[in-house]
Amino acid sequence: MNVLWLQTSGCGGCTMSVLCADAPNFFDLLDNAGVRILWHPALSVESGEEVIALLERIVRGDVPLDVLCVEGAIARGPRGTGRYQMLSGTGRSMFDWALELAPLAQHVVAVGSCAAFGGVSSAGGNPSDAAGLQYEGSHAGGILPPEFRGRAGLPVVNVAGCPTHPDWVTETLMLLASDALGPTDLDALARPRFYAEHLVHHGCPKNEFYEYKASATRLCEIGCMMEHLGCVGTQAVGDCNIRPWNGSGSCTRAGYPCISCTAPEFEEPKHAFTETPKVAGIPVGLPSDMPKAWFMALASLSKAATPERLSKNAVADRVEILPSPRKPRG
Amino acid sequence: MSGTRLVVGPFNRVEGDLEVSLDIDDGAVQSARVNAPLYRGFETMLMGRPPSDALTLTPRICGICSISQSSAAVHALAAAGGHRPAPQGAAMAALIHAVENAADHLAHFNLFFMPDFTRPCYADRPWYDRTVERFKALEGAAPKQGIEARTALMHILGLLAGKWPHTLAIQPGGVTRAPGPRDKVRIMASLTAFRRFLEGVVFGGSLEEFAAIETPDALMAWDTGDVGLFLRIAADLDLDALGRGSGRYLSFGAYPMSSGHGFDPGLWAEGRLDPLDLSGLVEDLSHAWMLGETSHPATGQTLPDEEMRAEAYTWCKAPRLNGQTYEVGAIARQVVDGHPLARALAGGGVLARVAGRLLELARTQGLMEDLARGIEPGAAFMDPAPDVQSGTGAGLVEAARGALGHWVRVQDGRIACYQIIAPTTWNFSPRDARDVPGPLETALVGTPVAEGETTPVAVQHIVRSFDPCMVCTVH
Ligand code: SF4
Ligand code: SF4
Numbered sequence: 001m002n003v004l005w006l007q008t009s010g011c012g013g014c015t016m017s018v019l020c021a022d023a024p025n026f027f028d029l030l031d032n033a034g035v036r037i038l039w040h041p042a043l044s045v046e047s048g049e050e051v052i053a054l055l056e057r058i059v060r061g062d063v064p065l066d067v068l069c070v071e072g073a074i075a076r077g078p079r080g081t082g083r084y085q086m087l088s089g090t091g092r093s094m095f096d097w098a099l100e101l102a103p104l105a106q107h108v109v110a111v112g113s114c115a116a117f118g119g120v121s122s123a124g125g126n127p128s129d130a131a132g133l134q135y136e137g138s139h140a141g142g143i144l145p146p147e148f149r150g151r152a153g154l155p156v157v158n159v160a161g162c163p164t165h166p167d168w169v170t171e172t173l174m175l176l177a178s179d180a181l182g183p184t185d186l187d188a189l190a191r192p193r194f195y196a197e198h199l200v201h202h203g204c205p206k207n208e209f210y211e212y213k214a215s216a217t218r219l220c221e222i223g224c225m226m227e228h229l230g231c232v233g234t235q236a237v238g239d240c241n242i243r244p245w246n247g248s249g250s251c252t253r254a255g256y257p258c259i260s261c262t263a264p265e266f267e268e269p270k271h272a273f274t275e276t277p278k279v280a281g282i283p284v285g286l287p288s289d290m291p292k293a294w295f296m297a298l299a300s301l302s303k304a305a306t307p308e309r310l311s312k313n314a315v316a317d318r319v320e321i322l323p324s325p326r327k328p329r330g
Numbered sequence: 331m332s333g334t335r336l337v338v339g340p341f342n343r344v345e346g347d348l349e350v351s352l353d354i355d356d357g358a359v360q361s362a363r364v365n366a367p368l369y370r371g372f373e374t375m376l377m378g379r380p381p382s383d384a385l386t387l388t389p390r391i392c393g394i395c396s397i398s399q400s401s402a403a404v405h406a407l408a409a410a411g412g413h414r415p416a417p418q419g420a421a422m423a424a425l426i427h428a429v430e431n432a433a434d435h436l437a438h439f440n441l442f443f444m445p446d447f448t449r450p451c452y453a454d455r456p457w458y459d460r461t462v463e464r465f466k467a468l469e470g471a472a473p474k475q476g477i478e479a480r481t482a483l484m485h486i487l488g489l490l491a492g493k494w495p496h497t498l499a500i501q502p503g504g505v506t507r508a509p510g511p512r513d514k515v516r517i518m519a520s521l522t523a524f525r526r527f528l529e530g531v532v533f534g535g536s537l538e539e540f541a542a543i544e545t546p547d548a549l550m551a552w553d554t555g556d557v558g559l560f561l562r563i564a565a566d567l568d569l570d571a572l573g574r575g576s577g578r579y580l581s582f583g584a585y586p587m588s589s590g591h592g593f594d595p596g597l598w599a600e601g602r603l604d605p606l607d608l609s610g611l612v613e614d615l616s617h618a619w620m621l622g623e624t625s626h627p628a629t630g631q632t633l634p635d636e637e638m639r640a641e642a643y644t645w646c647k648a649p650r651l652n653g654q655t656y657e658v659g660a661i662a663r664q665v666v667d668g669h670p671l672a673r674a675l676a677g678g679g680v681l682a683r684v685a686g687r688l689l690e691l692a693r694t695q696g697l698m699e700d701l702a703r704g705i706e707p708g709a710a711f712m713d714p715a716p717d718v719q720s721g722t723g724a725g726l727v728e729a730a731r732g733a734l735g736h737w738v739r740v741q742d743g744r745i746a747c748y749q750i751i752a753p754t755t756w757n758f759s760p761r762d763a764r765d766v767p768g769p770l771e772t773a774l775v776g777t778p779v780a781e782g783e784t785t786p787v788a789v790q791h792i793v794r795s796f797d798p799c800m801v802c803t804v805h
Contacts, residue, residue: 009370011801013393013495025478027468037468041342045445045467048338048785078636086367088339088349120390124375163495219506220712246488254492254499255506272380317508
């Protein structure tokens, strides 16, 4: 299976993230799975004319294209011309190239939230009129229409994340290479279920604090960050706390909130990222699949029952009160 | 080849989009124009948002120097609020930043720069077979070993910053996670493994011995490791003479901490060191597709010219300090910091830039180890900063690729103005109103182009010697 990788309007961070694939390294991992990189802008030797010649061969059908990976949103501005991003040396916009290449590929993979939904590239009034491949924010239809399908029948596979986790990309490619990713393996936003069927909340080390609503009040305290510090891990999809990042990390493990970077429009929370918006002192945006009244009732009950260990530790920089050992049985 | 114009692109292994137009005559580049063909609009996106949003959004300007952007935003907001971070927090922010810079230097050498010497045009050189074996893109041993060592080093960022890139761990008050004793020994273990890799494979010798080299002759005599291979190539192809710089260097100073900078700030020109004074700094817009006046970044704005007028040729503004261009990057930092080898190489071309990076990689290892040894597990790592209601501030830091500045003005608790000058904005700036070309444009003049070359290899060496980051340039 061959892969052509294009970087459109984005930060290049998904490639940087993917290079952190652990054991085996990114190159061996793909090679062992029979995935061959036709060209990647950060990794291949070919530059200039050699690349243009390759693109032309693909367009002519001389080189069949198995997977087109697009990293970055597509800048459509100014005024729909796409000239905010020209593919160097070709006199054509990336917008144009993406529209030409996508229908030629067996599979189109959007690497990261920019390519999937527009992401940060479309934040703040969207100055470059950027959109995702098959979504514009949460609306179906990006530069490609909602009914677009790759030649093999899948919609654009949205490996969303900002950045995306290295394994989300490599496992998607390995599944495609072994013909093991079908339409039912994607969620409603076409994100691979293997990571999108989890919530960031699953496996967060602050779960016990959450159970008792023992909350951190400032970014450095170890309590749960849902009540005050903007954490939306109970609604955000991702296995970030099940399979770690960079060895043993995750956002919440490092003491800052999950901002749901795998979701469309995460870049516009309508409040400061690290603050929880509240109405009458009650956080808005509670877990989406739980009746609010029940949540409130449980929260007030558990708050009343909070052990001192948790209420004190929640607002400390490090564990101050240890779990007490079981009393020896008399 | 005479009297031709060559448009070179897409330019890969440069992080982002780049196109270079060359006027060629008598087998050499007569003049060059550098085009950053992407516009993104981050400065506009930030307007009207809560100041702390800059900590989430600006790192996403760049996936390769994300921590540098975080750190510039943090310093700008801290300055605007008149706040100082907890000293141990600032030290951890420095360590996190140093890990990113070290990883970037390694990635540049192994993945971006060296593969060009595996091109068939060098097949008759005595070093060719060895270089192919080591550095062939996607397949050679060095790219694989390099990313494995980088991945392992970045486990430090998993611990301290949660993930890389794009962390929110660095805040104006310090860092969000207080490392404990076990983190400290784990960080030391990762650093020791990285040292072993650098000494065993990259340098083929002691980092301290490499960092102690004072003269270009002694440098060229270093014949071990991948560095030795590079120096052999550099001597054979005379890379010192290729793409020479102006000798004017600028550094904002790397790793600001309560104890001072890891590498000092300053300006170097005409063989003299001056203190950093940015009062004469402007961004010139004459050849950029930008509207508005030439101004200091504290009062600047970003208004894209949708017409893309014909006199302009890039989305990159042209920073000038006291009317002059400056080169930034590892060599600039090391020259300004006073390293004797860097000073001796000042004004040089491809060799000077790459050697400056290797020298800094060797020195950064020691710096990271000192920072890790200095972790006080019982200390406060955060002194929370109140939200900024109004004020102005500049965040001046050093990304791997050079000086990075954020200038912010906060009014009524919202961002009223945000301007960024990235390292590559300096190095790859276009001509200014006096028609003075930017540093890369100048360095390319005189570059040999062989008959029939469409993507001249010497041009590629020079471009990549700057380690450009185009996505930052066009924020
Ligand atoms: S910090 Fe966020 S992810 Fe962790 S337990 Fe609290 S709500 Fe869940
Ligand atoms: S924890 Fe949340 S913000 Fe962090 S990477 Fe996962 S989904 Fe994105």
